[in-house]
Amino acid sequence: MNIDQIMVLLVFFATIVALIFTNKKPSSIFAACTLVLVLLQQLDFSHILQNVTNMGLVALVLLLLVSHSIDKTTLVVRLGRKIIKGSYAKSFWRMFALTFSASALLNNTAVVASLIGPIKHNTLHPPSKLLIPLSYAAILGGTVTLIGTSTNLIVDSFLIENGHAGFAFFDFTLFGLSAGIACGILLFMLSGLLPTFNANKSQYQSYLLEADVEASSELIGNTVEDNHLRNLPELFLIEIVRRKKVITPVTPDMIIEENDKLIFTGNIAKIDSIGHIKGLTMFAEANGLLNDSLTEVVVSNRSTIRNKTLKQVGFRALFDAGVVAIRRDGEAISGKLGDLKIQAGDFLLLATGSDFHSRDNISKNFFVVSEQKITRKLTRWQENFTLLGFLGVIALAASSVIPLATGLLFYAASLVIVKVSAVQEYKRNLPINLILVIVGALSLATALENSGLILFATNHLTPLIGDMNPFYALIAVYLMTVLLTEFVTNNAAAALMFPFAYGLVSAMQLPIMPFALAVAFAASASFISPYGYQTNLIVFGASDYKFSDFAKIGVPISITFGVIVLSLLNLIYL
Incomplete structure (x- = not known):
């Protein structure tokens, strides 16, 4: 092993250690990794630029950008209001079916965020x-x-970076669907192990709406x-x-x-929950004032509207x-807002017109406290266009008519044209941290390849594992990825384990597809820890769960998921 290979290997292990044992963001760690490799002359700028334009990465970024527009639609939220029934079994299976099917096409973090309100506040x-x-x-x-x-x-x-064609749209379906249904049944059978307590109470000041x-x-x-109406968040x-x-x-x-x-009465940040109900309108909405931001003011003691109704x-x-x-x-207040007499010190949440801030009577009557962002309601035409357009792009990509990235690019442009999204919104939602993780991981993989480290490992591993059962190798890759994803994020685990799996495949002269799928499935299989996957963190923060609550029910789910996925991969590919 030469000096270049030793340096790259040290950077590789240092990255893993930093991800597991420090609190630094994965994006910062991978960015530092890339800079060190450039400094050590194991990478040059052309390699980084090539990784930035990787088609898989481009498709992912476009997908995340348009997902913010899809989140504006009310389909998932409206269905979510109808999840809870008197029977726990009906509620469970309605929730599971909606979440499972929606997460197959939509961002699963957004799906959980949309459904957590009705579930958290059900009675x-x-x-x-x-x-x-x-x-x-969702996972x-x-x-x-x-x-x-x-x-x-x-x-x-x-x-794609290693010269392969990449996954087809439905390469995951047989394995994910089989394991998902089996784990759903097991999850329902194990629901008695889940603790019984109410969700955390949110800290907010109650408004009257x-x-x-x-x-x-x-x-x-x-x-x-x-x-x-009793399950609104x-x-x-x-x-x-x-x-x-x-x-x-x-x-x-x-x-x-x-x-x-x-x-x-309740949290003004959840006011968009009312907007999702057809035929239910607030005063400001009916008068064309309700937009994507609301202004919170306090009535001054010098105000001319004191002791008068709106x-x-x-x-x-x-x-x-x-x-x-x-x-x-x-003081408790009740009745129609228009009939309430305004008092000094009242907090008003206002939907403002274009002249509000320029009027000279504002400072005389109010103290402006803050602005509250809300989700802008789409028209029915915009909502249909957003949903049908996305499904159309997916259908064209799944049938190999057009590449996924191409379809998403034109779809993103069309959303701007119909005013569902804006260019500034895309700039604001650009997933910089995720881009840094992927580009850094791709750059690390490039350095491993260019330094000859993967070839070195292949040459030395071949005599040792040449007669090894391929299924055992597949199990080893899967288990190592699962272990890593419980300590670091799922994306970082996938990025770190792929080069190892690729080297193992090269040494044993095996097909890459089952091992690539094993890495992808294992990196998503974060059921034991609340920290390995974003959806786990969301529900962990919304409740009084303990780590043991996840582990107790997550271990059998993780084992079942792994056994089914590995068995099918072995049956079909090895």
Whole structure:
């Protein structure tokens, strides 16, 4: 082994150690790794540029960018409101089926983020019985297609970098679908091992919000419970104003009627949950003021609107703003927002027009506190275009009509044209950290290849493992990747283990496909630790789970998943 090979090997092991034993971001570690390799003259700038333009990486970045636009659609959220039923079994399987199928095509982290609210705040079952299954269903669903998780596309980029064709869209489907269904059944059977407690209470100041039931509303004629109005994330229906009378408390069997005014209290950050309900509109929305940001103000003690109602002062004309919600510290308030008398110290959440900030009466009446970002509601046409366009791109890529990256590029451009997204939004959501991880990992793999280290390892391993059963080698690659993904992130585990798997394949003269798939599946199989996968971290932070809660149910799931995937890979490829 020469000096170049020794230096590259030291950098490789130093990267693994830093990922496991330090708190530094994987992006920082891989960026430092790349810089060290350039400094040691084991890489030059042309290698890095080549890795940046890797087609697998380009497809992944485009997929993540358009996923932010897809997240604006209400399909998953609307279906999520209907998950919870009186029967735990029905609730579990509705949740699992929706999460599993959605994660096969959409970003699984976004799917969990969309569904966690209705599950966390449901009143029929302890959220702790459903939150871990929610995360595991998303992980399992992500292994069904090429685009189900970023891990699959990372391994795809390594295949392309090493001169292979890359994965086909459905190369994962047989293995992911078989293992996913089996693990779902096992997860349901083991649900008794899940702890029983409510989710963490979010820390927020409760506002009072009013929404009108329009004639076209899907809520009319159904009860509060049937409309799932008791499962909105961090928003609670406390009153109904009907024909100028306030009805409180609101019972589950109360039927919603046309022109009802629904009074909610809760977290203003979750106000977009109301916007997902057809035919339910807030005042500012009906008047064309509601956009993607809201302004929070406090009424001044010098304000001219004190002790007057919003109707009396003509609030919209006076300030070019509409009141979306009201909060009054130290006193409960109820009834229609328009009939409430404003007091000094009241917090108002305003949807503002273009003239609001330029009017000279704003500072005389309010202290501006902050702006609250909300999800801008798409029109029905925009939502249909976004969903059908994405499905069209996937269908064309799956049938090999056009490359995935090409389809996503034109799809991203079309979303800008129809004003679902904007160029500035794409720039803001560019996944810089993930790009650094992948480019750094590809650069490390390039250095391993160029220094002759992989060839050196191949020549020395061949006599030792030449007669080794290929299935044992496959098991070794899978287990090492699973172990690594529980300590570091799934993406970093895939990036680090592929060069090892590639060297092993070269030494044993075996097909690369089963080993590449083994790395991809194992890197996603983070069921034992809450730290190895983003969806696990989300549900971990939303509850009072302990590490042991994941390990207790995750170990049998991990074993089952691995046994099924490895058995099928062995049956089909080896």
